[in-house]
Amino acid sequence: MSSLIESVARSIPLQGIDFGYCAVGDETAKSFTMHNPSSSTIRYSLLSGEKLFKVDTT
């Protein structure tokens, strides 16, 4: 595994994200910041396995 990739992966909350209780019909959002500390360009893709969770950038 590339250490460059690992350095980006460290900024991802791999322990998981718990949304807790969410009101039916209301949208609840949580965010995290992906950081590339290296001097190389990193390609990424995020794929949600469940349509109720949507991934977006702000």
Added chain:
Amino acid sequence: MEASLNVNFSNGEKPPSFCNDHSLKQLCDFSGTLGPKQKKEVKISFKTDSAKVVISTIVIKLAEGGKESTYILKVSAIGKYPFITLDSTSLDFENLLVGKTVSKEINVQNSSSVPTHYEITKVSDDGKDQSFSLSTSKGVLNPGQISTITMKYTPSIAGTVSCAYYKISAAGGNELEFSGKGQADGYDVELSAQSVHFGEV
């Protein structure tokens, strides 16, 4: 139209290629490049239309040159219906003189463990009787929070009995009804004497 596709990952098999081919690109919620020293905020949103526990994963692929790694981000949420309660369903303003105003309060509480928006609408209103008014028609309630709604009664036509019915509904949750009633009294004025006699002056 809605389409879904299950992607299975298992050890020893070649993982799906990076989001370059067309079929996978349709499934990629979010892809791009992260330049040197660059930061990017990723927003994950959840919305459900029923009360259920949802546990899922977000597959994150990172690649640099020819190297590629896959990470699994576990996401979970519990959908719950909001539930509001009222401390009273009927406010009686009794008798009031025309032109005067009396206020009474009604409390709405969010008895559920999720925040909710509520909205108040008048039921079967022909718009002719404007005697009753409310301090608010919508609001937001956090879990356990109580909000006070003030109802004002200002009668305008003597002798009339007014009733107003309202429906308060929590978004995605329950609906309740409450009402106000009052009777308008006119001024009852009479002279203490029909004539004034000054006698002999």
